[in-house]
Amino acid sequence: MANIISSKIADFIVRFPPFDSLKTDEISSLSEEAEVLYFKKGESVFKHKEKARPFIYFLKEGQVLLRETVDAQKKLIDICDEGELFGVRAMLTGNPYVFEAFCQEESLVYAFPLSVFKPIVESNNNVSLFFASGLASGQKPTGLNTLYRQSDPDKVSDFLSWQKPLEELSEPLLLVKSNTTIKSAALEMTAKASNGIVVTNEEGKAVGIVTDTDFRAKVAGGTFSIEDPVSTIMSTNLIAKQLGLPLAEYLISMLKHNIKHLLITKEEEVVGVFSQQTLFSHLQFNPFSILYNIESAENVEKLCFHRNNVDHFLRYYLEQNIKTAVISQLITTINDALIKKAIQFSLAALDEEKYYRPDVPFAWISLGSEGREEQLLRTDQDNALIFGNVNAAQLNYTREYFIQLARRVNGILFQAGFAYCPANMMARNPDWCLSISEWKNRFEGWIHSPEKEALLLSTIFFDYRYIYGEEELVQMLNSFLKNEVQSHKIFLNFLAKNATKNPAPLSFFKNFVVERSGVHKEEFDLKARALMPLTDIARVLCLEAGNVTIKNTVERYRFLAEQDKSRKELYLQAAQAYEFLMHFRASEGIRNNDSGRFILIKQISKFDRQVLRNSFEPINELQQMIELRFQLNYFS
Structure with a gap:
């Protein structure tokens, strides 16, 4: 059993500095001699001025605060996260502990004997440099400010101009x-x-x-x-x-x-x-010039060129820490202008190619994050098309015309950097290019028979938002959806169950739950474990309240806060958390040139890790609330 435990310790610590620079035999000797210590929330690993013990401590799980007592007040010095060493100063000097190591959460700690660890420090130059540079917790002669984001002073005046009344x-x-x-x-x-x-x-x-x-x-x-x-x-x-x-x-x-x-x-x-x-x-x-250029673009090439400028605009505002709600509305307005222009170009192309345009109203709708006005980064497309009812003889041609229109629009959006949806949830798909009656039948089927596939589609398609065409078609769908949900409320129980299916973001020890296999092994899925639960819960609660018009997640929580004063604080916390998570994902996406969905926790700052943890708090409370509210124990 001892060999199994030491092997697990070795496999874990080798992922973190300075252990990642140790030799195999050094890792083995440390792991074999390590003690595994468990501390309850509120316990101390060691206390201020306590005589130093012959160990250096490594946090395996949980969270440890290093605190200093000043004038009988506890002053926070540092926060130790998974994979960090503490108790270093005492190890190096032999003096009593200058800080208290207080367990903010249930914590699992590895204690490495100094008799084994100190010779490694003295013989390994990389490890010596690690401690000399103050990279272990409790060593703060330099670098404490690096935990916090600093604004560029040259940009402060511009940032303030946005907020200035x-x-x-x-x-x-x-x-x-x-x-x-x-x-x-x-x-x-x-x-x-x-x-x-x-x-x-x-x-x-x-x-x-x-x-x-x-x-x-x-x-x-x-x-x-x-x-x-x-x-x-x-x-x-x-x-x-x-x-x-x-x-x-x-x-x-x-x-x-x-x-x-x-x-x-x-x-x-x-x-x-x-x-x-x-x-x-x-x-x-300002984004006016971008919007103007998009609206006045003479061809598809110029349209796509001007949309590319939005990436610089987005980076700039994220760096300025402009409110996420402001940024998302600006990006949404620009994206909507892009889609409208793409539709106009496509209609003109069909006319030029002598396609007969049926005398039937239609509406283009966006789905998913774009439907919720939350698409900061360019991700894949989610859209659909509604057209007016026609008789059976006209239906095939009418649908084919609008599919041809949608193919062109989807193609232009692809050229503008919006990838095709891998699941083909786009207006060019005949399944999502339907008459208003067909859409009503589709919604009715999902609500009356809430199977797994129906629930998945509901979470995507119920976040539809009007973009172009005959808005009355969308309003008709709104009325139908509201009536169907209100008259078949059992559907909400299934939708609520679906909203709790994603695992919690944090483990029992409050560490980030990362992927254990696949291409994203050891990465944290920000979308599935944090953003989606908040989105899904807001949706089901708004549907329960009879509101089918608000699609934005933050606005949904603000609406709920006004409707339910007893949970107002929780809903507003959820809104604030969601805004932060959106901002964080977009910033990570721009920094890594990807979608920002998967994050290597060890590559983000300790400060960001703590803020992320705080933003997860409303998720568990909301999930527990809807489990009771919708009696989810009765639904398999």
């Missing part, structure tokens, strides 16, 4: 009545050097806005006379935002609604107009 407007508010002539409005706008006029009705309520663009496009071109009322050229697509919000909020609204001016209100009263031009003066780096 809009406290005042530089331009005066210009109000004109709707019956004012275009000529009078233009003269007043020129006199005040303003770039926007708010048009009001007789009651003084804002009903429209007129800008330089309206004068150029509608008056200079001869469409309207300068003696016509200004109401004939005003834009009525009014979006209002409160004064005092961060600049990022105004940027997102402009991008989302494809507008260049916002009404700014204070206590529900319009106090001014905020323009894209003014926003440019506040923000050094």
Whole structure:
């Protein structure tokens, strides 16, 4: 038995420095002499000022805090994670322990006798360098700050500009009545050097806005006379935002609604107009140019070229630690513009090739992470197409036309860096290019017969989001889905069971549960073990609450926090955790030039490991909650 234990110890410690530079016989002698110690949560391995024991300690599982007592207060010095040595200073000096080694969690520790370990340190140059460089826990003359992310001082001002609230407007508010002539409005706008006029009705309520663009496009071109009322050229697509919000909020609204001016209100009263031009003066780096170039691209090559610039934009904002919610909305807006342009190019290509376009409405929908507005990195495509009902004689041709359309769109998205879905969950697949009636039948089948495959498809397709075409088709599907789920609530129990199938992110000893085989052996699956459980739980709880329109995971948890005050804190913690995990995955993906899904834990900083652990806490609590809520013990 002793040989088996020492062999397991040897296999484990050789993965970590400085043991990875030891000879085989040195590893063997250490492992054979090691003692295996178990500590409960709250116990100490050794205490401050305690006489040093003849061991150096290695943390196998759990978490140990090194704490110093200052003025009767415990001060955290360091956090020991799996694979780290502690008790080093006492080993090197023979003095009492200067820190307390406190077990924050149940911990398993290997104790290596100094009689075996110290000769190795003295004879092995690599091991000596390891300790001389302060790379073992408790050795902090240098390098403590490397545990924490540092911002580039040159970029701080730009980062703050995003978060800075809009406290005042530089331009005066210009109000004109709707019956004012275009000529009078233009003269007043020129006199005040303003770039926007708010048009009001007789009651003084804002009903429209007129800008330089309206004068150029509608008056200079001869469409309207300068003696016509200004109401004939005003834009009525009014979006209002409160004064005092961060600049990022105004940027997102402009991008989302494809507008260049916002009404700014204070206590529900319009106090001014905020323009894209003014926003440019506040923000050094903005996505407007990328969006404009995508929307005005003349061909597929230029479209793809401009989409590639988003990678630089994403890296920049991740480095600035801009809120993940802001980044994801910006990326979503740009991706949506890309898809719309791809559809327009594809429709034009079919027309040019003399394909007969059926007189049938259709809607393009995004699924999965893009459907949830969470696709920061370019991953594989998940999309589908809905078309209006037609008679049996027209069905085959109608479907074939839209499949041809989808093939072209999917191809353009592929050229833009979005890989084809390995499971072929794309609109070009006849299974996912269906009439509205066929989609209803498909949803009904999944809900009435929640087999394994049906549940898997539900988790993907119920996160659909309208992108292009006839939005009413999507609204019809929303109403159908809501009614079906509410009238067949047993389906939610199966969906909840499915949401708990992924293993917990942490082991019993609070270590990361990594893959034990395959190409990703020893890597942590961030998507399957952390992001997916949070996504799946948010989905099933929103469906239970009857909300089928919110798709974003963070927004789902915020909605749930408002609906269920008793669990508000838990839901908000889940939202915060999800945002961090998205940000972390995107950062890792950019750093490693991959999807960011699989992570080598030993390659990330101790600080990030601790924040990751903290972000996992809501997962277990949420899973336990839905197990009770949906009585999952009764479902196999």
